[in-house]
Amino acid sequence: MSVLVVLELLGVFVFALSGASLAVEKQLDLFGVLVLAAVTALGGGLLRDVLLGDTPPVVLRESRYLVVALVAGISVFLGAAQLEHIAAPVRVFDAAGLGLFVATGTAKALQAGLGAVPAITLGCLTGIGGGIARDVLVGVVPVVLRRELYAVPAVLGAAVVTLGDGVGAPGAATAAVAAVVVFTIRVLGVWRDWHFPVARR
Amino acid sequence: MSVLVVLELLGVFVFALSGASLAVEKQLDLFGVLVLAAVTALGGGLLRDVLLGDTPPVVLRESRYLVVALVAGISVFLGAAQLEHIAAPVRVFDAAGLGLFVATGTAKALQAGLGAVPAITLGCLTGIGGGIARDVLVGVVPVVLRRELYAVPAVLGAAVVTLGDGVGAPGAATAAVAAVVVFTIRVLGVWRDWHFPVARR
Amino acid sequence: MSVLVVLELLGVFVFALSGASLAVEKQLDLFGVLVLAAVTALGGGLLRDVLLGDTPPVVLRESRYLVVALVAGISVFLGAAQLEHIAAPVRVFDAAGLGLFVATGTAKALQAGLGAVPAITLGCLTGIGGGIARDVLVGVVPVVLRRELYAVPAVLGAAVVTLGDGVGAPGAATAAVAAVVVFTIRVLGVWRDWHFPVARR
Numbered sequence: 001m002s003v004l005v006v007l008e009l010l011g012v013f014v015f016a017l018s019g020a021s022l023a024v025e026k027q028l029d030l031f032g033v034l035v036l037a038a039v040t041a042l043g044g045g046l047l048r049d050v051l052l053g054d055t056p057p058v059v060l061r062e063s064r065y066l067v068v069a070l071v072a073g074i075s076v077f078l079g080a081a082q083l084e085h086i087a088a089p090v091r092v093f094d095a096a097g098l099g100l101f102v103a104t105g106t107a108k109a110l111q112a113g114l115g116a117v118p119a120i121t122l123g124c125l126t127g128i129g130g131g132i133a134r135d136v137l138v139g140v141v142p143v144v145l146r147r148e149l150y151a152v153p154a155v156l157g158a159a160v161v162t163l164g165d166g167v168g169a170p171g172a173a174t175a176a177v178a179a180v181v182v183f184t185i186r187v188l189g190v191w192r193d194w195h196f197p198v199a200r201r
Numbered sequence: 202m203s204v205l206v207v208l209e210l211l212g213v214f215v216f217a218l219s220g221a222s223l224a225v226e227k228q229l230d231l232f233g234v235l236v237l238a239a240v241t242a243l244g245g246g247l248l249r250d251v252l253l254g255d256t257p258p259v260v261l262r263e264s265r266y267l268v269v270a271l272v273a274g275i276s277v278f279l280g281a282a283q284l285e286h287i288a289a290p291v292r293v294f295d296a297a298g299l300g301l302f303v304a305t306g307t308a309k310a311l312q313a314g315l316g317a318v319p320a321i322t323l324g325c326l327t328g329i330g331g332g333i334a335r336d337v338l339v340g341v342v343p344v345v346l347r348r349e350l351y352a353v354p355a356v357l358g359a360a361v362v363t364l365g366d367g368v369g370a371p372g373a374a375t376a377a378v379a380a381v382v383v384f385t386i387r388v389l390g391v392w393r394d395w396h397f398p399v400a401r402r
Numbered sequence: 403m404s405v406l407v408v409l410e411l412l413g414v415f416v417f418a419l420s421g422a423s424l425a426v427e428k429q430l431d432l433f434g435v436l437v438l439a440a441v442t443a444l445g446g447g448l449l450r451d452v453l454l455g456d457t458p459p460v461v462l463r464e465s466r467y468l469v470v471a472l473v474a475g476i477s478v479f480l481g482a483a484q485l486e487h488i489a490a491p492v493r494v495f496d497a498a499g500l501g502l503f504v505a506t507g508t509a510k511a512l513q514a515g516l517g518a519v520p521a522i523t524l525g526c527l528t529g530i531g532g533g534i535a536r537d538v539l540v541g542v543v544p545v546v547l548r549r550e551l552y553a554v555p556a557v558l559g560a561a562v563v564t565l566g567d568g569v570g571a572p573g574a575a576t577a578a579v580a581a582v583v584v585f586t587i588r589v590l591g592v593w594r595d596w597h598f599p600v601a602r603r
Binding site for chain 2: 434455462465
């Protein structure tokens with residue numbers, strides 16, 4: 001397995017942790033925990049591939065994504081009492097997963113011939129689509145739409161990939177820079193508690 | 202740009218206004234406002250194209266749809282305090298957008314070879330799918346399922362297109378008639394406060 | 403029509419009954435009742451086909467699925483007061499529909515070349531996806547994620563199909579066995595009020 005695949009599976013794992021944690025908090029049963037783990041981890045990539053017409057989606061073509069997500073879900077279910085002890089590292093890996101998903105999602109959309117704005121949109125959707133589906137499934141207005149600087153790093157990262165593509169920079173290097181940008185801003189945002197504005201009415 | 206495209210973009214714009222307004226009301230942040238604007242305006246067409254296998258969906262292939270939706274979202278965010286002053290014209294344009302989306306959605310479904318009932322269904326979905334997604338994202342039971350005569354004009358308009366197709370009438374003329382039918386009934390429904398029945402239990 | 407199609411349409415009918423009943427309970431209007439009937443009955447198969455790239459989905463290519471779902475929705479709307487009298491038979495047919503949908507969904511996923519874990523996942527999604535969409539549309543956390551042994555029979559049934567496929571057993575026989583397994587466990591689960599565990603925190 002390449003470094004990229006390892007990083008990707010790590011991203012899937014921590015995204016699944018976040019879905020499973022919310023499911024435990026909302027008192028879903030074991031099946032609900034597994035569904036929320038899988039939806040959170042794979043929902044963004046699944047949506048991306050369906051919209052690009054690349055079906056069955058990569059996360060279904062290769063079993064490892066689902067397996068990793070389910071393992072994360074079972075781990076959370078069994079170790080639910082210990083969840084708060086891993087909150088900090090999970091946040092860091094989550095930022096890494098976000099960076100990776102946004103970078104690869106944007107790159108794939110550009111390869112499919114989409115323009116800049118749709119490609120950035122699809123890249124962000126790859127990174128945050130799973131979290132939106134997770135929240136909707138338990139009746140919560142998606143956290144990413146309400147507060148926390150979660151979307152801003154995603155948009156910037158997707159813009160870096162699109163810009164790099166526009167000037168002909170090598171794809172792998174641009175994607176790496178973009179992922180680091182997303183990761184850094186996201187971690188800074190959590191650390192400094194940055195928020196996005198809400199409209200005055 | 203043809204007249205049709207201008208009308209379509211106007212429809213996208215007002216649908217986006219409605220999504221962004223709800224987002225402001227629900228105190229979403231700027232990113233949430235943009236997402237709701239885009240989902241409301243483009244969700245129906247996106248769903249239609251995914252179901253017909255026409256991917257990437259038209260609203261992603263051409264950047265202008267997303268750009269118009271985002272501009273509408275930013276406008277609402279910046280001018281949130283003035284929103285009530287434009288409520289009446291927005292309702293009129295919304296009815297026009299509904300008519301247009303239903304007519305083109307039904308026509309596209311028929312072209313793809315679907316039967317009458319599925320084509321009418323897909324046409325309605327094109328017109329109201331974005332609004333349903335908008336409401337679900339902020340935890341509201343979709344308004345179109347509960348009250349207001351929003352769906353009836355959609356169904357009738359889609360039926361007109363299907364009927365016209367069945368008797369071999371020219372597509373553009375039928376679509377225009379259908380859009381006018383939807384628009385008229387919708388505006389009448391709002392004006393006279395028509396409602397659809399709820400079952401007695 | 404083959405026996406399979408008749409059974410399938412019966413499954414569609416009872417799934418639609420469950421969607422329409424919830425819609426009536428939630429005081430949706432006639433249009434909302436029809437939408438919930440169709441979404442519950444056809445949502446799982448629709449999602450399956452979109453994910454497998456088989457578009458337009460079978461449930462739209464053939465009008466009969468939609469027609470049967472709409473007839474069920476209208477019946478519930480008109481006879482809402484009598485609904486409790488048919489609760490028991492509906493539960494039995496619902497279990498049959500679940501078995502059938504899971505078995506055919508898993509088989510189709512395997513035919514499309516998916517591995518065991520994704521095929522089982524897609525088979526379950528075919529059986530329970532419509533019910534999840536139904537609950538999300540009316541703002542309820544999906545019942546299948548919370549309690550009741552609804553998912554366990556689905557997973558086991560999908561596993562039977564996958565196992566049968568792995569050892570080269572004839573598809574029709576395996577699917578029949580799987581459907582019976584799902585049906586039996588589901589009916590037993592309702593009868594004995596079996597539940598799935600919730601994590602201790």
